[in-house]
Structure formats: structure tokens, C-alpha cells
Amino acid sequence: MRTDPNIPDPDGFYEALLDTHAGLSIEESHALNARLVLLLANQIGDAAVLRACLAAARASAGQNRDTASRDTQNRETAR
Amino acid sequence: MTGSSARVQTGGYDLPVYDYVRPPELAGGPRRRYPVVIVGGGLSGLTAACDLACRGIEAVLLDEDDTIGVRGASSRGICYAQKSLEIFDRLGIYQRIRDKGITWSVGKVVEGEEVLYSFDLAPGSASAQPPFINIQQFYVEWFLVDRIRELGRTDLRWKNRVTAVRQGAEHAVLSVETPDGAYEIEADWVVDATGLASPIRDGLGLPTHPERGEDRWCISDVRFRKPLPTERWTWVEAPFNENRAVWQHLMADGVWRIDYQMAPNADPAEVSRTEVAEARLRAHLGPEVEFEVVWVGPYSYRTHLMDDFRCGRVLFIGDAAHVMSPFGARGGNSGIQDADNLGWKLALVLRGEAPESLLDSFDAERRPAAAHNIKVTSRTGRFLAPRTEMERIIRKAVLDLSTEHPFARLLLNTGRMSAPFRYDASPLNTGAEGEAVPNVRLGEGVLSDLLRGEGAAFVALWAPDPAQPGLAAALQAVAERGWPVRVFACGAEAQPLPHLSGSGMGLLGLTPGTLLLVRPDQHLAARIRDADPAALEAALARALCRAPSDALARA
Numbered sequence: 001m002r003t004d005p006n007i008p009d010p011d012g013f014y015e016a017l018l019d020t021h022a023g024l025s026i027e028e029s030h031a032l033n034a035r036l037v038l039l040l041a042n043q044i045g046d047a048a049v050l051r052a053c054l055a056a057a058r059a060s061a062g063q064n065r066d067t068a069s070r071d072t073q074n075r076e077t078a079r
Numbered sequence: 080m081t082g083s084s085a086r087v088q089t090g091g092y093d094l095p096v097y098d099y100v101r102p103p104e105l106a107g108g109p110r111r112r113y114p115v116v117i118v119g120g121g122l123s124g125l126t127a128a129c130d131l132a133c134r135g136i137e138a139v140l141l142d143e144d145d146t147i148g149v150r151g152a153s154s155r156g157i158c159y160a161q162k163s164l165e166i167f168d169r170l171g172i173y174q175r176i177r178d179k180g181i182t183w184s185v186g187k188v189v190e191g192e193e194v195l196y197s198f199d200l201a202p203g204s205a206s207a208q209p210p211f212i213n214i215q216q217f218y219v220e221w222f223l224v225d226r227i228r229e230l231g232r233t234d235l236r237w238k239n240r241v242t243a244v245r246q247g248a249e250h251a252v253l254s255v256e257t258p259d260g261a262y263e264i265e266a267d268w269v270v271d272a273t274g275l276a277s278p279i280r281d282g283l284g285l286p287t288h289p290e291r292g293e294d295r296w297c298i299s300d301v302r303f304r305k306p307l308p309t310e311r312w313t314w315v316e317a318p319f320n321e322n323r324a325v326w327q328h329l330m331a332d333g334v335w336r337i338d339y340q341m342a343p344n345a346d347p348a349e350v351s352r353t354e355v356a357e358a359r360l361r362a363h364l365g366p367e368v369e370f371e372v373v374w375v376g377p378y379s380y381r382t383h384l385m386d387d388f389r390c391g392r393v394l395f396i397g398d399a400a401h402v403m404s405p406f407g408a409r410g411g412n413s414g415i416q417d418a419d420n421l422g423w424k425l426a427l428v429l430r431g432e433a434p435e436s437l438l439d440s441f442d443a444e445r446r447p448a449a450a451h452n453i454k455v456t457s458r459t460g461r462f463l464a465p466r467t468e469m470e471r472i473i474r475k476a477v478l479d480l481s482t483e484h485p486f487a488r489l490l491l492n493t494g495r496m497s498a499p500f501r502y503d504a505s506p507l508n509t510g511a512e513g514e515a516v517p518n519v520r521l522g523e524g525v526l527s528d529l530l531r532g533e534g535a536a537f538v539a540l541w542a543p544d545p546a547q548p549g550l551a552a553a554l555q556a557v558a559e560r561g562w563p564v565r566v567f568a569c570g571a572e573a574q575p576l577p578h579l580s581g582s583g584m585g586l587l588g589l590t591p592g593t594l595l596l597v598r599p600d601q602h603l604a605a606r607i608r609d610a611d612p613a614a615l616e617a618a619l620a621r622a623l624c625r626a627p628s629d630a631l632a633r634a
Contacts, residue, residue: 003484010489011458014477018461021469029469060479 001052091302091373092332094217096146097224099238102255104262112250113139113234114429116266118241118279120144122156122216123397123414124272125223129170130422132232135533136429139264140233141255143240147224148217156216156411157330162499163415164208165518165601169527172222173208179331180214186311188481188491191318195481196488200496205517205586207525211496213330216411244269244279244393251392268425268438269393272414275383277399283390292380292404294464295341297350299360300334303370313493315463315478319362324463324493334373337363340463347377380404380460382453388442394421401449406459406494409452416499417445423535423599430534432563433623440507440624448500455495462492502602509596509605509618516601519583521569526583527601529565535599537564537619541610542584543573544592551576553612554594562619564596598622 007013020036021029044050104110115131117124120142128140148155159167159176167173184201187194200210227233242261243254251269255262271279280287309329317325323340330336339359341350349355356375364370383402388395397414421441427433465471480487502513518525521540529538541554551573554566568576570584571591587595594610596618597603605618620627 003486005486005489007486007489011455011492011495014462014473014490014492015458017473018466018470021467021473024469026468029467033469056480056484060483 001049001056003056091371092215092217094146094148095221095224097235097237099145099258100236101259102236102239102257102262102264104264105257105259110263110265112265112267113137114266115139115268115270115425116141116251116253116264117270117272118142118253119272119274119397119399120147120220120224120235120237121272121274121397121414122220122411123418124270125220125227126166126170126415126418127270127272127396127422128233128235129172129223129227129230130166130418131425132227132230133170133531134422134426134535135232136426138233139266140227140235141239141241141253141264142235142237145237147220148215156219156405156408157213157328157336158408158412158497159212159214159219159415160408160412160497160499161204161206161208161210161517162497162515163412164212165206165527166415166419167219168208168518168525169530169601170223170226172219172226175222176212176214176219179218180212181309181329181331182209182212183309183311183329184210185308186313186496188488188493189312189314190316190478190482193482195478196491205519205583207518207520211408213328213336215330215332215334218331241273241279243282246392267392267429270421270425271393271395271399272397272418274398275402277395279393280385280395280399283393285385285387285390287383287385287402289381289383289402292382292460292464293343294460295343295345295347295350295377295379297339297341297345297347297356297359297375297377299337299339299356299375300330300373301337301360301370302332302334302373303360303364303368315474315491315493317363320359325363326493341377343464345377347379351375351377382457384446384449384453388417388446389438394425394438394441396421396445400445401453403449403453404456404460406456406463407496408494409456409497412497413445413449413452416448417441419600420445426535426599427563427623432534433625437624440505444500444502444505444507444513447502447504451500452497459492459494499602507598507604507622507624509607509621512603512606514603516595516597516603517586518601519581519586521567521581521583522579526597529567530597530599530601535563537562537599537604537622538597539564539566539594539615540569540579540587540589540597541566541573541576541594542569542589542591543571543576544609545571547592550611554610554615557612557615557619560616562616563623564615564619566615596622 115138117128117140131138185199187197240256241253245252251266253264312327314325316322320339326338328336385400388400396417424437477487477490499515503511505513518527555575558564567579569579569589572578592609594607596605604622607614617627
């Protein structure tokens with residue numbers, strides 16, 4: 001699995017990713033992400049790399065930050 | 080220098096106040112026409128005045144105030160980028176900025192106590208100036224005023240407020256108000272550096288297409304005793320700021336700029352209240368740290384961009400022409416670089432060495448630079464203030480992956496630091512050049528030393544080709560035919576050309592036979608392999624908007 005920088009024009013890609021979601025409801029956005037995962041997986045086409053990516057995505061959940069930012073979001077939603 | 084007759088105390092700073100002098104037009108003198116009238120004594124206007132003064136061009140600068148900065152110690156720009164520092168080196172104020180300011184090159188994105196990502200801009204830098212110096216904007220303006228007075232070419236008129244500009248084909252007329260009444264002044268060229276709310280631009284009815292950002296921020300400039308490294312620290316989700324973003328950066332006099340992202344619906348008056356600001360700082364700095372608040376200012380972002388930075392005899396620089404959010408220090412630095420781009424073109428036009436159409440290239444080069452800055456800063460703004468829940472989820476994925484995986488750190492966007500714009504589509508280029516040439520060490524000094532002097536001259540750096548012994552004299556003859564260029568032999572000697580050695584040669588990619596044509600603003604006009612006099616003249620003609628055969632404009 002590659003984890004060194006390999007995305008050309010990272011800021012341009014990030015903007016394009018956000019723009020792809022523009023105007024969608026959150027459910028539609030989640031569905032788009034699922035389709036995107038499957039499309040990108042098919043580009044990789046290597047079982048070992050795919051398994052490594054699945055494991056890395058699961059491992060990077062960021063537990064502590066998770067709780068803190070959920071709290072903030074709740075506060076903001078409550079306003 | 081007797082820079083001022085008085086001082087004003089503000090925010091713990093002691094700033095100069097400049098004397099208002101009754102203008103000659105109101106003291107019985109005739110109405111006369113000046114080559115250049117600059118309106119606005121901020122960063123870009125003073126840089127323009129200083130640049131023109133260095134070139135021997137007489138100008139009048141009109142400013143509605145009588146001091147530098149904005150009254151009330153408003154903080155404004157603090158980060159001066161390498162390209163700006165190179166310009167200040169050429170103008171003669173770099174040493175004062177370096178002595179007063181904080182030199183830095185390391186930036187970090189911090190998550191709690193953990194560094195997610197850090198960068199160091201110093202390695203790989205080829206310039207004699209560092210990547211960045213932090214210093215309060217008013218100090219830079221102060222040094223510029225001192226230097227302008229020292230050069231003695233500029234009529235600095237304080238408390239002279241421009242109320243209207245009207246223009247014809249040959250010149251413009253400015254209406255000015257002073258404590259002694261109103262008068263009119265004529266100018267071949269007007270440089271509008273009056274900033275965001277330019278009355279000149281608005282008076283001419285020129286649109287700016289403004290957009291206001293929703294995101295709210297609050298700056299605290301603060302002195303405190305806590306030993307921290309002189310690095311740029313940013314938090315995307317700071318626990319001490321309700322998981323919103325924070326910037327922390329040191330400037331001169333031990334004052335820290337701390338910029339807090341506020342809740343989207345925050346009330347500007349409330350968040351800048353002394354008790355609220357102090358509580359925020361207390362949460363950030365911890366219970367033990369003594370601090371003194373210098374200035375607190377809430378703000379929100381806006382962008383605007385003029386359609387054309389030239390309108391007849393009026394040229395628009397700095398915030399009058401373009402405004403962007405402050406991420407990456409692109410505002411002030413781009414105003415300085417506007418002035419740098421315009422100065423040499425005005426000088427050559429006024430000296431009859433280039434046609435007026437050269438001034439159109441100011442817009443052709445600086446408007447794309449401003450549009451680029453707006454795009455870059457808007458992307459940062461969107462990273463820091465996600466517009467939807469999904470944008471927030473994607474940002475969180477980037478943060479989560481960044482701890483372990485280097486690729487994700489490049490997606491963390493807390494500001495992309497100001498870098499000089501490459502004028503790759505400029506009509507002045509021969510080939511797709513246009514990049515800024517770093518201020519490399521050459522001979523006994525640096526590249527910018529070669530660009531000093533009256534008027535404006537290009538510098539041709541040529542690495543002699545031993546196989547063509549007659550070429551040196553032929554290249555020297557190009558300068559003697561009246562083109563504004565100084566030709567140097569780099570590396571190997573080649574009589575009769577002056578010779579330069581130094582570590583900069585390799586950095587510039589100067590292989591034998593290659594000639595680099597460097598513009599007076601230190602951008603690259605042409606890279607000519609197997610150089611010869613005809614190719615040099617053709618590149619000069621293009622960069623000056625002159626016909627190739629038009630060598631003898633001043634002969």
C-alpha cells in the first residue's frame with residue numbers, strides 16, 4: 001500500500017471531491033462515497049493492496065478526536 | 080532621519096506623525112503636471128513610491144492620513160514573503176526589516192499536543208533572503224517612508240485626500256482636499272493604492288464583484304512570556320477554541336499574532352470584548368502565563384477582483400484591485416509585488432524607452448496572479464469552514480489519516496504560503512518563462528544588486544561558450560545600441576563583458592551558451608540557448624512591447 005504523496009495537485013483534487021458532493025443530501029453523499037470507494041478499488045486491482053487499505057482505513061478512526069469533535073458538532077447543532 | 084515631528088502612542092506602540100505641509104498649488108504656485116501621482120500611503124503605494132524614487136522618477140504621493148498604519152494599532156499584514164524581501168533588498172530597506180522582524184521558515188499543523196504535519200521552507204531556497212520575516216505592517220511602511228525621504232525624489236503629501244479623478248487622453252486631473260482647502264493636480268499616470276474602498280475606482284464606476292465570506296475570525300495581538308519556538312503553528316481543531324481553527328505566530332517586539340476562528344453566528348462585538356478575548360487567551364495559554372493584549376479585532380473574509388487593473392491613465396494596485404482572505408499571507412505580499420511589477424514599466428514608458436502599451440502587461444500579469452491567490456485562499460477557507468456535513472466528514476478523514484499516512488498531510492490546508500506568481504502566459508515572455516528568479520549570490524553580491532540604478536534595465540546573464548569567441552563583443556554591442564540591458568559573463572570570463580562568478584550559476588541552470596534575460600522585477604523574460612545578439616534583441620523587443628528593429632529609441 002502506498003502512503004507517500006501520490007495525488008497530483010492535492011488541493012485541486014480536494015476541491016473536485018467536495019464539488020462532486022455539492023447539492024446532495026447527506027444520504028446521497030454517503031451513497032456517492034460508497035460508489036466512489038468501489039470505483040477506486042477497481043482501479044487498484046490488487047487484492048493485497050485492497051486488504052491493506054481496508055485495514056488502514058479501519059485503524060485510523062482517531063478515537064479521542066472523534067469524541068471531542070462530536071461534542072462540538074452537537075453544541076453547534078443545538079444553537 | 081528627521082522622519083517626523085511628533086509621535087502618537089497607540090496599542091503600546093510609538094508611531095511617527097508626519098507634518099502636513101501646505102501644497103504648492105495652495106501657496107500661490109502654478110498648477111503643474113507630474114509624471115506620476117500615487118494615491119494612498121499603505122504598503123503597496125509606499126512600495127511604488129520607493130521603487131520609482133530608486134529609479135529616479137519624480138512622483139507625488141497623496142495620503143489622507145498623517146501617519147503609517149491605521150490609527151488604533153490595527154494589525155493587518157505580518158508575514159513578508161521571500162519575493163517581497165528581495166524587492167525590499169533592492170529598495171534598500173531589507174536590513175532594517177531583518178533586524179527588527181522575526182525570521183522563520185518552519186510551519187506546523189498541530190492536533191492537541193501532536194504535530195500532524197510540518198514544513199520547512201529554508202532547505203532548497205536559493206535566495207539570499209529567508210523564506211519569511213514576520214513584522215508588523217506599520218514598521219515596513221515606516222521604513223519605506225524613511226527611505227523615500229532619504230532618496231528625495233518624492234513629494235509626500237500627508238492629509239491630502241483625493242475626492243475625484245477625471246481623465247483625458249493625455250493626462251488625468253485629481254481633485255484633492257486638504258486642511259487649507261481644495262486644489263487640483265495633473266498627472267501623466269495615476270497609481271491608485273487607496274485600498275479596499277477605493278474612491279477613485281468607485282468614482283470611475285469600475286466594478287469589483289465582491290463576495291463576503293460567512294466564516295468569522297478574531298485576532299488577538301498579545302505579549303506574553305512563554306518560551307515558544309518562532310514557528311507558524313496552526314490548529315484545524317483546537318481543543319482550547321471549541322475545536323475550531325487557531326493560528327499562532329510571533330512578530331516583532333515579542334508580540335504574538337493569535338487568530339481564532341469563531342462560531343459561524345458569532346457576534347463581532349461580543350467576541351472582541353476584553354473579558355471574552357482574555358478568557359480565550361487564558362484557555363489557550365494556560366493559567367500561569369502572564370499576558371498583555373495589544374489589539375483585538377474581529378473580521379470576516381471578503382474577496383473582490385477588478386476586471387482590468389488599468390483604466391486609461393489610472394493603474395490599480397493592492398487592495399484597490401484585489402482582495403482575498405488572509406490565508407498564506409497573500410494580500411500584502413501581492414500588493415508589494417503589484418508595485419514591483421508596475422514600477423519598471425512606468426519608468427521605461429516615462430523615459431521614452433517603451434511604448435504606453437507596456438502598461439497593459441501590468442494587468443495581463445498581475446490580474447492572473449490575483450485570481451490565482453483568490454482561488455488558493457478560497458480553497459483554504461473551504462477546508463477550514465466546511466460548508467456541509469459531508470465536507471466536515473471528508474476533512475475529518477484527512478485529519479485521521481494524517482497522523483500515520485504522509486499522503487494525507489498534503490491535503491491538510493491551513494494556508495498555502497505566498498509564493499511569487501509565474502507569468503507563464505505573459506505577452507512579454509519569449510517562450511513559457513515568467514517565473515521569479517531567486518535572489519542568488521553572484522560575484523561579490525546578489526542578483527538584485529545588478530538591478531539597481533536609475534531607470535530600469537534588464538540583466539542578461541550569459542554563460543560564455545568557448546567555441547564562439549566573438550560573441551561577447553556582439554552581445555555587448557546590443558546594450559550599446561540603446562536597449563536597456565546590462566550583459567554579464569557568468570562563470571567563464573569573456574572580454575569585454577563584466578564578469579560574475581558565484582554559487583548562483585548552477586542554481587540558475589546556466590550551461591555554456593545559455594543566456595537568461597532577467598527583467599527589472601527579477602522575473603525571467605527569456606531563457607535563450609545558443610544565445611546570439613539577434614535572439615537577445617528579439618527577446619528585449621518583446622519584453623518592452625517594441626518592434627525588433629526599434630533599437631535606437633533613445634540614441
